[in-house]
Amino acid sequence: MPSVTLTVNGKSHTVDIEARTLLVELLREKLSLTGTHVGCDTSQCGACVVHVDGVSVKSCAMLALQAEGTDVLTIEGLAAADGTLHPMQEAFREHHALQCGFCTPGMVMSAIDMVMAHPEGMTEEDIRHNLEGNLCRCTGYHNIVKAIAAAWPVMHGKELVAAE
Amino acid sequence: MNAIFEGIGASVRRKEDLRFISGRGNFVDDINRPGQTHAIIKRSDRPHAKLISIDTAVAKAAPGVIAVFIAADMEKDALGGIPCGWQIHNKDGSPMAEPPHPILASGKVRHVGDPIAVVIAETRQQAKDAAELLDIVFEDLPPVATVRDAVRPGAALVHDGVTGNTCFDWHIGDKDLVDAAFARATKVVKLDLTNNRLVPNAMEPRAAIGEFDPMSDDYTLYTTSQNPHVIRLLMGAFVLHLPEHKLRVVAPDVGGGFGSKIYHYAEEAIVTWSAGKLKRPVKWTCDRTEAFMSDAHGRDHDSTAEMALDAAGNFLALRVRTLCNMGAYLSTFAPAVPTYLYATLLAGVYKTPAVYAEVHAVFTNTVPVDAYRGAGRPEATFLLERLMDVIAHDTGHDRVALRRQNFIPADAFPYQTPVALNYDSGDYQTTLTKALEYAKWDEFPARRAAAAAKGKLRGIGISTYVEACGIAPSKLVGQLGARAGLYEVANVRVHPTGSVTVFTGTHSHGQGHETTFAQLVSDQLGIPISQIDIVHGDTNKIPFGMGTYGSRSLAVGGSAMVKAMDKIITKGKKIAAHLMEASVEDIEFKDGKFSVAGTDKAKTLAEIALTAYVPHNYPIEELEPGLDETAFYDPKNFTYPGGCHVCEVEIDADTGVTTVVGFTAVDDVGRVINPMIVEGQVQGGVAQGIGQALFENAVYDDQAQLVSASFMDYTMPRADSIPNILVGTETTLCTHNPLGVKGCGEVGAIGSPPAVINAVVDALRDFGVRHIDMPASPQKIWSIIQAGRPQMAAE
Numbered sequence: 001m002p003s004v005t006l007t008v009n010g011k012s013h014t015v016d017i018e019a020r021t022l023l024v025e026l027l028r029e030k031l032s033l034t035g036t037h038v039g040c041d042t043s044q045c046g047a048c049v050v051h052v053d054g055v056s057v058k059s060c061a062m063l064a065l066q067a068e069g070t071d072v073l074t075i076e077g078l079a080a081a082d083g084t085l086h087p088m089q090e091a092f093r094e095h096h097a098l099q100c101g102f103c104t105p106g107m108v109m110s111a112i113d114m115v116m117a118h119p120e121g122m123t124e125e126d127i128r129h130n131l132e133g134n135l136c137r138c139t140g141y142h143n144i145v146k147a148i149a150a151a152w153p154v155m156h157g158k159e160l161v162a163a164e
Numbered sequence: 165m166n167a168i169f170e171g172i173g174a175s176v177r178r179k180e181d182l183r184f185i186s187g188r189g190n191f192v193d194d195i196n197r198p199g200q201t202h203a204i205i206k207r208s209d210r211p212h213a214k215l216i217s218i219d220t221a222v223a224k225a226a227p228g229v230i231a232v233f234i235a236a237d238m239e240k241d242a243l244g245g246i247p248c249g250w251q252i253h254n255k256d257g258s259p260m261a262e263p264p265h266p267i268l269a270s271g272k273v274r275h276v277g278d279p280i281a282v283v284i285a286e287t288r289q290q291a292k293d294a295a296e297l298l299d300i301v302f303e304d305l306p307p308v309a310t311v312r313d314a315v316r317p318g319a320a321l322v323h324d325g326v327t328g329n330t331c332f333d334w335h336i337g338d339k340d341l342v343d344a345a346f347a348r349a350t351k352v353v354k355l356d357l358t359n360n361r362l363v364p365n366a367m368e369p370r371a372a373i374g375e376f377d378p379m380s381d382d383y384t385l386y387t388t389s390q391n392p393h394v395i396r397l398l399m400g401a402f403v404l405h406l407p408e409h410k411l412r413v414v415a416p417d418v419g420g421g422f423g424s425k426i427y428h429y430a431e432e433a434i435v436t437w438s439a440g441k442l443k444r445p446v447k448w449t450c451d452r453t454e455a456f457m458s459d460a461h462g463r464d465h466d467s468t469a470e471m472a473l474d475a476a477g478n479f480l481a482l483r484v485r486t487l488c489n490m491g492a493y494l495s496t497f498a499p500a501v502p503t504y505l506y507a508t509l510l511a512g513v514y515k516t517p518a519v520y521a522e523v524h525a526v527f528t529n530t531v532p533v534d535a536y537r538g539a540g541r542p543e544a545t546f547l548l549e550r551l552m553d554v555i556a557h558d559t560g561h562d563r564v565a566l567r568r569q570n571f572i573p574a575d576a577f578p579y580q581t582p583v584a585l586n587y588d589s590g591d592y593q594t595t596l597t598k599a600l601e602y603a604k605w606d607e608f609p610a611r612r613a614a615a616a617a618k619g620k621l622r623g624i625g626i627s628t629y630v631e632a633c634g635i636a637p638s639k640l641v642g643q644l645g646a647r648a649g650l651y652e653v654a655n656v657r658v659h660p661t662g663s664v665t666v667f668t669g670t671h672s673h674g675q676g677h678e679t680t681f682a683q684l685v686s687d688q689l690g691i692p693i694s695q696i697d698i699v700h701g702d703t704n705k706i707p708f709g710m711g712t713y714g715s716r717s718l719a720v721g722g723s724a725m726v727k728a729m730d731k732i733i734t735k736g737k738k739i740a741a742h743l744m745e746a747s748v749e750d751i752e753f754k755d756g757k758f759s760v761a762g763t764d765k766a767k768t769l770a771e772i773a774l775t776a777y778v779p780h781n782y783p784i785e786e787l788e789p790g791l792d793e794t795a796f797y798d799p800k801n802f803t804y805p806g807g808c809h810v811c812e813v814e815i816d817a818d819t820g821v822t823t824v825v826g827f828t829a830v831d832d833v834g835r836v837i838n839p840m841i842v843e844g845q846v847q848g849g850v851a852q853g854i855g856q857a858l859f860e861n862a863v864y865d866d867q868a869q870l871v872s873a874s875f876m877d878y879t880m881p882r883a884d885s886i887p888n889i890l891v892g893t894e895t896t897l898c899t900h901n902p903l904g905v906k907g908c909g910e911v912g913a914i915g916s917p918p919a920v921i922n923a924v925v926d927a928l929r930d931f932g933v934r935h936i937d938m939p940a941s942p943q944k945i946w947s948i949i950q951a952g953r954p955q956m957a958a959e
């Protein structure tokens with residue numbers, strides 16, 4: 001059985017796995033990080049989004065073996081050690097951007113990558129367009145879009161001029 | 165008492181959010197039990213076939229496989245079939261056809277996705293691999309794909325002995341009165357329309373874990389359910405023959421339901437029974453593709469509506485005939501949806517004096533159809549509100565004026581409709597006026613002209629609706645065929661130091677009950693919400709309950725809490741009277757304090773609670789110790805939210821793509837506890853309604869193969885296809901529950917689809933379009949535009 005060595009939320013792991021194991025299966029089943037969810041089998045829903053080396057990735061669309069040597073960040077690793085939430089987590093709570101919470105981990109991870117990738121600012125349309133890979137059945141997206149726009153200035157330390 | 169106002173009316177941030185934004189939710193698939201095995205369900209890829217043989221030998225010998233079970237194994241244990249919770253009677257008084265619904269297909273498969281066998285192995289992959297090794301011999305039978313196919317003479321029979329594939333042929337209303345009104349009408353407007361079949365697609369796929377404890381003979385089922393007690397009752401009493409005290413059902417965090425997680429599904433029985441056989445936990449988690457072919461679908465109506473009018477445009481009578489799809493088997497509440505949740509709403513917000521509806525329900529070789537967000541009321545609303553615009557189109561009436569003229573006036577409540585319901589309150593003129601104002605209806609012509617200048621077709625549409633929820637008075641639904649009571653239960657436990665745990669029989673799967681209910685308790689008992697926990701979803705913790713659907717949790721479950729808290733306060737007053745040596749009549753309870761009227765003597769709820777649990781100085785002769793009360797609340801009537809939705813669209817004439825550019829909802833949901841949550845509920849419902857109107861469609865081909873069985877083929881609304889949704893509320897109070905609340909969970913999905921289609925038809929008004937069925941896909945619209953292009957220059 002092959003093994004994979006990777007860092008997840010700052011902790012190094014070496015795990016024996018079947019070659020066909022997906023990254024999301026490794027996280028959920030081997031490392032008990034069940035915050036990352038599986039909502040589909042066609043890479044359409046984004047419930048499984050994590051960061052691999054700082055970039056958002058659908059962990060259902062990547063073999064665990066492909067993550068060899070990478071640094072993976074999941075929803076469980078976002079808050080600071082003292083429990084201080086990431087500004088995106090705060091914004092989701094403040095703006096009621098979640099209902100059942102199932103899509104939320106993937107939404108938050110996608111949203112963080114999106115905001116970091118757009119230091120020049122984002123319009124509401126940009127945010128909606130960038131959320132295309134994440135499905136939410138509960139919220140109608142309205143408050144998710146609001147939350148991301150609200151987190152942008154906190155994350156960049158300047159006002160978001162382009163949005164709204 | 166509270167530093168920050170967090171009672172009724174405050175947009176308190178949700179208590180449940182921290183665990184979800186931190187990845188610490190506890191969904192069924194997140195749970196793993198010691199010694200757990202994994203189940204894969206082998207499903208039929210044939211829509212309709214005889215099961216000639218199933219050879220399990222090779223699969224059983226595959227690596228890691230523990231067991232393979234088929235129907236014959238269950239028959240040995242004399243397990244029951246999946247029961248139906250509602251019985252409808254035909255026009256002639258005979259009961260509906262109720263063919264057997266086996267847990268695993270027996271003799272025949274009846275839809276793509278019908279479960280045939282369960283393979284249980286040490287790992288999920290091993291079970292999956294072994295399932296491929298099952299050798300199943302089928303003999304194909306001709307399939308019945310649609311309702312029209314089902315009623316065709318000579319159609320194949322989904323169930324032997326169910327003649328004409330008819331489940332029931334039911335009616336409501338006064339046919340003679342309606343016929344007479346049609347005979348004297350000056351104008352009759354007729355419309356044929358379909359309500360497209362939908363897949364609910366909660367983001368969390370269903371999952372279930374069965375567990376058996378040989379020490380106590382106790383079973384536990386963890387399941388993605390909206391109503392764990394209902395599952396315990398149905399599965400325990402009818403399927404597995406397990407008494408309630410030996411069966412615990414846990415529905416932990418559940419990732420959305422929208423109706424699809426109400427029903428008792430075969431997989432729940434399979435994992436529970438298998439766990440008993442194997443003496444090991446058995447876990448099953450649904451794939452999305454599997455969900456498409458095994459979760460109950462929604463809608464799927466084919467209807468004809470006719471309105472009789474007088475010369476002035478007053479409605480005289482409505483006649484409706486609907487053909488609806490039950491799928492291959494009866495799901496738990498399926499028969500109620502196209503009857504008592506649909507046809508009873510056909511008076512709508514209008515004073516139409518006579519209504520007659522016939523509903524013919526048929527079996528087809530498709531996934532069972534049951535309630536999906538709104539359940540029957542969206543179908544009624546779509547029919548009526550499309551009919552309104554078509555009447556306006558055919559008669560030249562203004563569509564707003566036509567509605568206003570026929571509205572039930574605000575001073576006519578309580579209002580008895582001709583189709584059984586008695587609306588307690590509402591004000592349809594006001595919600596319409598507000599919605600038009602917020603949506604800037606009067607300025608629309610300028611926006612249409614501006615769009616036309618850019619080559620875009622812009623349209624605006626409205627929908628004015630009423631629905632019936634807060635389900636439901638037990639006696640009434642019993643008369644209508646429900647095989648259950650629909651009350652709700654609350655247990656309010658004041659702990660010795662004054663904090664409170666409330667156990668509710670409702671279930672939260674996105675609705676935010678942990679917050680809303682805590683606000684309600686805070687308001688009544690005068691303690692901060694940080695001192696209140698709401699517990700749901702575990703039959704071992706909660707006395708009983710009927711769960712969450714039909715926007716009932718606050719109206720019925722919240723009312724049960726109020727009743728239980730009334731008992732707490734009554735008892736607390738007696739304890740306070742004893743402690744402060746006053747008479748009970750002189751004790752007042754306000755802001756968390758029991759005080760003696762006219763004095764400054766007072767005791768806090770915490771002091772009273774401590775006395776109740778440490779009864780040293782206590783009226784022990786008359787009063788039991790403790791401060792823990794349970795109440796059952798059975799509602800007196802349904803609740804009747806209503807309102808007006810306005811949709812504005814822009815169509816690209818070159819591609820036929822519709823963009824929703826504005827959406828305004830003004831809903832009367834009764835008293836609002838948490839405006840933030842209500843707004844979110846409406847926005848989510850509207851997004852699903854826009855999805856139905858423009859994108860979503862469960863498609864079976866003529867061979868009854870489900871061709872839209874993944875997110876690649878079934879178009880879910882995404883962030884860039886939904887606009888910002890402006891939500892307003894206008895309140896008339898419910899007159900028969902203690903809170904005046906009506907319910908907000910489904911209004912968004914009920915009011916919105918016709919508003920969208922009315923806007924699309926309005927955008928295409930120069931192309932001679934009278935009606936478009938849902939979804940109004942780019943292809944449909946493009947074809948209309950192509951056919952009518954020459955007239956376009958006119959605008």
Ligand code: FES
Nearest residue numbers: 039043045046060
């Ligand atoms: S699970 Fe749906 S995209 Fe990964």
Ligand code: FES
Nearest residue numbers: 099103136137138
């Ligand atoms: S919050 Fe339920 S799917 Fe997004």
